[in-house]
Amino acid sequence: MFLLDTNIIIAILRGKQEIVKKYQRISSKSQPIYLTTYTITEIYIGFEDQEYKQQNLEKLNIQKKLFDKMINFLEAQKRIISLDLEGAKILGKLLYQLKIKGNIIPFIDAIIAAIGISRNLTIITSDKNHFNAIKTVNDKLVVEFW
Amino acid sequence: MTQKTISLNEKSYKMLKKLKKENESYSDLIIRLCSMQDPFLKDPLLEFSGIFSDDNDLWEEIESLIKTYRSSYLTNNIE
Numbered sequence A: 001m002f003l004l005d006t007n008i009i010i011a012i013l014r015g016k017q018e019i020v021k022k023y024q025r026i027s028s029k030s031q032p033i034y035l036t037t038y039t040i041t042e043i044y045i046g047f048e049d050q051e052y053k054q055q056n057l058e059k060l061n062i063q064k065k066l067f068d069k070m071i072n073f074l075e076a077q078k079r080i081i082s083l084d085l086e087g088a089k090i091l092g093k094l095l096y097q098l099k100i101k102g103n104i105i106p107f108i109d110a111i112i113a114a115i116g117i118s119r120n121l122t123i124i125t126s127d128k129n130h131f132n133a134i135k136t137v138n139d140k141l142v143v144e145f146w
Numbered sequence B: 001m002t003q004k005t006i007s008l009n010e011k012s013y014k015m016l017k018k019l020k021k022e023n024e025s026y027s028d029l030i031i032r033l034c035s036m037q038d039p040f041l042k043d044p045l046l047e048f049s050g051i052f053s054d055d056n057d058l059w060e061e062i063e064s065l066i067k068t069y070r071s072s073y074l075t076n077n078i079e
Helices: A006-013 A017-027 A037-053 A057-076 A085-101 A107-118 A128-135 B010-019 B026-037 B056-072
Strands: A002-004 A033-036 A122-125 A142-145
Touching (some): A037 B056, A107 A122, A128 A142
């Protein structure tokens, strides 16, 4: 079972062939593949920024509609997940351990890691540094770097 | 595998027969037809792959913005 980070979702939606091929391989294994609500938040920051700047509005509007349609399908398949009670406890431990070790990482990376650990998911991301830093404080984290 | 029996009227049977490919079972035919109609049976991420592909600069900019946002909220900010 897998959990895709935002950078992987965007790469798939941008049609980056190397990533799409890797995704097709795991998708064909019929194992659940999830994304988090935080990825949707991040992509919406991008939409909002372009709307605020009044840039690429026509194109962006189409892309946003397609993205919304896609996430509705994913939601219907129960593939969009968030931090639950168990994840919240793990996150607390992670944040404390990272602080003790003096490792500074983005908060969202820690949340995604906690979701992955709590649900036994393999996280797929392109972000080696931060997720490797989390592994130093919790060896239950399983990550694949694409 | 468990088998289920369904009844069809003459008209729907003929329509299915027309659509059935050589060496395709009726079960496989129904799965193929349902997959064409129902995106829930497919993987939406693959179905929608490439929807952001027609403007490289735009998505480079958005990705860079997302990285900036992520880096703005660091674990050491939490006291």
